Amino acid sequence: MDRKMRTEKRNLIIRRILYFFLAATSFVIISTVRTTLPMPLLLINLGVCAAVFEYDSPVYCSVYGGFCGLLLDIAENTLFCFNGIILTFCCLMVALIFSCFLHRKLLNFILLDFGVIIVQAALHYLFYYLLWGYDRDQAILMEIFIPELIATNIAGIAVFGVYKLIGHFLGAVREHYIEEQTGM
C-alpha cells in the first residue's frame, strides 16, 4: 500500500510536469507555425483537458489553466492576463462540474471544451474587434473566429487522447487503482 502511494505520488509529479511541458510545446507550435489554415488554440484544450483529468485538485486545475491562458496571451498578443483570467475561471468551473456531475467521457469533454472556446472567442472578439468598430468586423467573426473555434474543438479530441494516454501510463485515472484494489 505504501509502495503504491509512493508510485502514485511519483506519477502525479511526472504527469503534472508533463502537462507543463505539453503547454510549452503547444505555445511554440501556435506562435511559430505559419499556415493559411486556422490555427487551433491548443492551449485552451490543454487547460480544459487537465481540468477533466485532474478534477480532484481544483487548485491545480485553475493554476494550470491560468498558465495556459498567460501563454495564450503572449501567442495572441492580447492584454496580459486577459486569457489567463478566462482560463483560470473556466478550468476551475470545468473541474468542479466534472467532480460533481459528469463522467470523464470524450463527449462530455468536447461539449465543455466547446463551451470554454466559445467564451474565450466571444470575449476576444468583443474586446479586440467589435468594440473598436472596425469595417467588416462580422467577416472577421465568420472567417477567423468560427474556423478557429471549430479547429480548436477538433484538435481537442487529439489532446484528450494524449491526456488519456498519459493517464493510462502514469496513473491519472483513479478508477484504475480502485480496479486494482478490487482485483486484489
Add this chain to the structure above:
Amino acid sequence: MIYSVTTGGYADPASDLWSRIISPFQRLSTSISDKVSSSLDMLANAEDYYNENQRLQSEINSLYNEMIDYDRLKQENEDLRAMLELSEEYEDFTFSPPCSVIARTTNDPYASFTIDKGYSSGIEPGDPVVTSEGIVGVCYDVAENTSGVRTLFSPKTAIGVYSLRTRTTGIIEGGYELAAEGYCRMSYIDKNADIAAGDIIITSGSASYPAGQLVGVVVETAMEDSGLSMYAVVKPAVNPGAVSDVFVITGFDYEEPPAEEPETVPADSDNIAEETDIYDEAQTDEEPETADAEETEMTEVTEEELSP
C-alpha cells in the same frame, strides 16, 4: 614476322585480325578480374573501408555545419549591409540592431508579429519598423527584450503619406479584407486630387516616423461611399506577413513645423484696432525694406512742403 617489322609500327593484318577476335574476351576477362579483385579487396579491407566511411561521414557532417554557419554569417552580413546602406542613405537616423521576427500573432488577420529587441535596445512604442525596402509597421507593447509590431495591415496603424508624383496627401491604414489580399488603404484623399495606379507612396513624416520612407505603390483608386473623398488601394513595398528580419528607427532629426498663432475673437472695437495695428506691424516686419523706403519718401515730401 619480317613483314611486321616493315609495317612502320602498325600491326600486320593477321595480328590485327587476331586482336579483333581476342579483344572482347580480354575486356570480359579484365572486367571479371577487376570485379573479383575488388570483391576480394572489399572483403579483405572491409574494416578499413568502414573506418574510411565513418571518417568521411563525420567530415560531411562537419561540412554541413560549416555550411549552416556560412549561411547564418551570410544572412547576418546581408542584414548588416542593408543596415549600413540605410544608415548611409539616412544619416540622421538611429537604428536598432538588426531584429529577427521571433513569433507571429496566432490567427491575427493583420499579420502582427513580435521581434527580439525591446527597450534595452533603445526601442520605444511608436517607433517605425523598416526593412531596406520600406516601412513595415510600428512598435507597440515594448518589453525589455521583445516588442510587438503592428503592421500596415492593422486598422490601428495610421501613417501620414503622400504621392511622390503629385504630392497628394492621405493616411495609410489597414482593413480586414484588403489585408487578406496583401493590400492596405490610403484614405482621406481629396476627391479632386490627381492620383492614379502606379503612383509611389511615401511617408510624409511626423514626430513619430520620418519622412521619405517608401510605403508602396497605388494599385487602384475609388471614391468613398460618402462621395466626399477618395481612397487608394496600396500594395505595400514590404509584405509584412513574410518579413523575417527588420530594423527599428529609434531616432531621427525632426523639425517641428512652426506653430500657428491662435486666432482670438475680438471683444470690442478697441481690440480690433489693436489687432489691426499688430497685423500691420506683422506685415511691416515681413517687408521691412519696402516699408522703410515708403516712410522715407513720405517724410521727404512733408519736409519739402513745409520748407517754403
